[in-house]
Every structure is written in structure tokens, then in C-alpha cells.
Amino acid sequence: MKQATNLKSISLALGLPDYPTKNSPEDYNLIRQLQIVEFDGEKWMPFAATGWELAVRSTLVGTNQTGEYASPEFYIGSRTCCEPGRLSCRSFAPFTGKHLETPPLKEAASYDLPDHPTVVSPR
Amino acid sequence: MLHPNDELGREYLAGLRSGLGDKADTMIVKVASYEYWSPTIDSQVAQLSSSGADLFFNAAVTKFASQSIRRAREMGWNVRMIAPSISGSIGEVIRPAGVQNAKGLISALWQKDPNDPRWSNDKDVKDYLKFVKTYLPG
Numbered sequence: 001m002k003q004a005t006n007l008k009s010i011s012l013a014l015g016l017p018d019y020p021t022k023n024s025p026e027d028y029n030l031i032r033q034l035q036i037v038e039f040d041g042e043k044w045m046p047f048a049a050t051g052w053e054l055a056v057r058s059t060l061v062g063t064n065q066t067g068e069y070a071s072p073e074f075y076i077g078s079r080t081c082c083e084p085g086r087l088s089c090r091s092f093a094p095f096t097g098k099h100l101e102t103p104p105l106k107e108a109a110s111y112d113l114p115d116h117p118t119v120v121s122p123r
Numbered sequence: 124m125l126h127p128n129d130e131l132g133r134e135y136l137a138g139l140r141s142g143l144g145d146k147a148d149t150m151i152v153k154v155a156s157y158e159y160w161s162p163t164i165d166s167q168v169a170q171l172s173s174s175g176a177d178l179f180f181n182a183a184v185t186k187f188a189s190q191s192i193r194r195a196r197e198m199g200w201n202v203r204m205i206a207p208s209i210s211g212s213i214g215e216v217i218r219p220a221g222v223q224n225a226k227g228l229i230s231a232l233w234q235k236d237p238n239d240p241r242w243s244n245d246k247d248v249k250d251y252l253k254f255v256k257t258y259l260p261g
Contacts, residue, residue: 013247014235034208034231039217041226043241 125167125191126182128156135182135207152176157187165194172200179204185215192220192228205229214238 005025012021020032037044124139126132136154140147153174155167164183168191171179179202183191188210195202204227210216211230218238235242242248 012234014237014251015233016235019233031233034233036229036231037211039222039225039228039230041222043239044211044213044230044232044236045241 124151124154124180124182125164125171126154126156127184127187128158131184132156132182135180139180157183159187161187163194164191167191168194168198168200171195172198172202177202181206181210184209186219188216189219192216193224196221196224203227203229208232212236212238 002025005023005028007030008022010021010030012019015021015031016035019035021030022032023030035046037046039045124136126135139151143150153171153176155170157164157167164187172195179195179200181188181191181195181204188206192204192206195204206216206228208231211232213236217225217228235245235248237248237251
């Protein structure tokens with residue numbers, strides 16, 4: 001259990017290349033990022049927002065300590081910095097609820113899951 | 124938004140509301156849910172298409188994901204659609220829905236879909252398919 005809950009940067013054969021993986025005894029969830037993709041009629045391709053000031057980042061909160069399935073949580077973002085052909089979608093600005101303006105690229109830092117994600121309860 | 128009326132589906136709605144914050148009430152114009160024993164979800168898709176929404180967050184799963192993607196396009200509702208990663212399987216969801224109907228669908232993935240032509244020359248995917256063929260025939 002100690003080894004299984006202290007994984008970091010392990011490579012998954014069927015995971016997307018160079019994807020960040022990390023878990024801890026407090027947070028078993030290993031998958032730390034999802035790639036935003038668009039179906040082009042044949043295959044999934046990295047999402048490039050064209051005219052859409054909207055990007056959705058879906059982050060799996062995953063399994064909590066008691067083993068219950070917790071919430072997949074959606075963040076609506078103001079901009080995606082993906083380019084076609086890029087394999088990662090790291091630059092992302094969370095939607096603040098105030099504006100949908102595009103922040104300068106430098107400020108759109110990578111947005112990773114917090115180490116202890118809040119589980120959203122159903123309403 | 125469309126979701127199954129179970130804990131998973133309600134969690135998607137809660138997550139969406141949480142992400143939208145104060146604007147959730149004004150930005151989400153219509154929510155429809157279905158029971159997993161329903162034969163079809165045509166009426167839910169019809170309700171949603173008449174809501175005037177310009178974005179369809181489709182959290183329907185498995186056959187309902189396929190049905191709703193297909194039905195929306197059959198009704199001529201050319202809305203931008205977002206599906207969670209659970210509906211991302213090309214073999215299970217997209218092809219039954221019709222690839223033309225799913226064109227422009229947005230989702231999020233962490234894995235290589237073995238059915239996705241994007242990975243058809245990938246060594247790991249090839250190894251996986253070989254393993255399946257050898258040890259899980261049929």
C-alpha cells in the first residue's frame with residue numbers, strides 16, 4: 001500500500017505520452033490532467049479554440065479515502081492555449097466568474113489539481 | 124445539460140454549477156435527466172433543443188450518449204456539444220452515434236483510445252491489441 005500510494009511520474013503504456021501522474025496516501029487519484037480533445041470526424045485531436053472564448057477542463061477528482069467514487073468536476077475556462085498537434089494542454093486560466101477576457105499567455109499558468117481536492121456533493 | 128438521474132449524473136451537474144459559480148443560474152438554461160431504464164431519451168433532447176441553449180453539456184453515458192448525440196443532429200440541432208471523458212470511447216459511443224454526428228464534439232482524455240486511428244501506429248496500443256487478440260479472443 002505504501003508503494004501504491006506514493007507513485008510519482010510513472011509512465012502508463014496506454015496513457016497519453018508524458019502525462020503527469022502522482023498520488024499520495026491522502027489522495028489516491030493518480031491521473032492529474034486530462035487533455036481537451038475535439039472529434040474531427042475520425043479521431044480525437046487536441047482541442048484548438050477557434051472563435052470560442054470557452055474551454056472546458058475536466059478534472060477527475062477520483063477516488064477518495066473511503067474508496068467511494070467522487071465527483072468529476074468541470075471548470076469552465078476563459079482560454080485554452082492548445083495548438084493543433086501539441087500533446088499537452090497545460091496553459092489554462094480558470095474562469096473567475098467575473099469576466100471572459102483572455103489573460104496574457106504568461107499569466108495563464110498551468111493549472112494542476114490541488115493535492116487535496118474538494119469533493120463536490122450532489123445537490 | 125443532460126445527465127443520468129443517478130449519483131454520477133448529479134455529481135456532473137454539481138461540478139458544472141461549482142465551476143460556473145454565481146453565474147450558474149443564468150448560464151445553465153435547461154437541465155434534463157433520464158433514468159437508466161428508459162428506452163430512449165428523444166423527449167429530453169427535444170426539450171433541450173427548444174431551450175435556446177448555445178452549448179450542450181451532454182453527460183449522458185454509454186448508449187444514451189450515442190442516442191443523444193445522434194438525436195440532436197437528426198433534429199437539426201447544430202449546437203456545440205461537450206461530453207465527459209466517460210463518453211470518449213470511439214468504439215462504444217462515437218461510432219454507434221455516427222461519426223458525422225459526433226464531428227466537433229469536445230471531450231477530455233488521459234488515455235490512448237485503442238479504437239482511435241490517431242494511435243493506430245503507436246507501439247503500446249499495438250501491443251495492447253495483440254495481447255487482447257491472444258488472451259481475450261472474442
